[in-house]
Amino acid sequence: xxxxxxxxxxxxxxxxxxxxxxxxxxxxxxxxxxxxxxxxxxxxxxxxxxxxxxxxxxxxxxxxxxxxxxxxxxxx
Numbered sequence: 001x002x003x004x005x006x007x008x009x010x011x012x013x014x015x016x017x018x019x020x021x022x023x024x025x026x027x028x029x030x031x032x033x034x035x036x037x038x039x040x041x042x043x044x045x046x047x048x049x050x051x052x053x054x055x056x057x058x059x060x061x062x063x064x065x066x067x068x069x070x071x072x073x074x075x076x
Contacts, residue, residue, distance in 0.1 A: 007046075019067060
């Protein structure tokens with residue numbers, strides 16, 4: 001099972017790295033999350049992720065960007 005989650009974990013860590021480099025805090029996080037869920041739904045999952053109807057890798061990268069921005073980066 002961990003082999004299937006490896007791309008999502010890697011995308012989350014990469015998202016944290018990218019989010020920490022943003023200069024300002026991201027406004028309107030809820031709007032971005034809703035939009036990223038819609039995009040993840042239309043991207044569709046990889047073939048072996050059939051129970052989920054969204055692209056978990058894309059969504060975890062977006063979550064990583066938000067976490068990295070709030071915890072490690074962003075002033076004001």
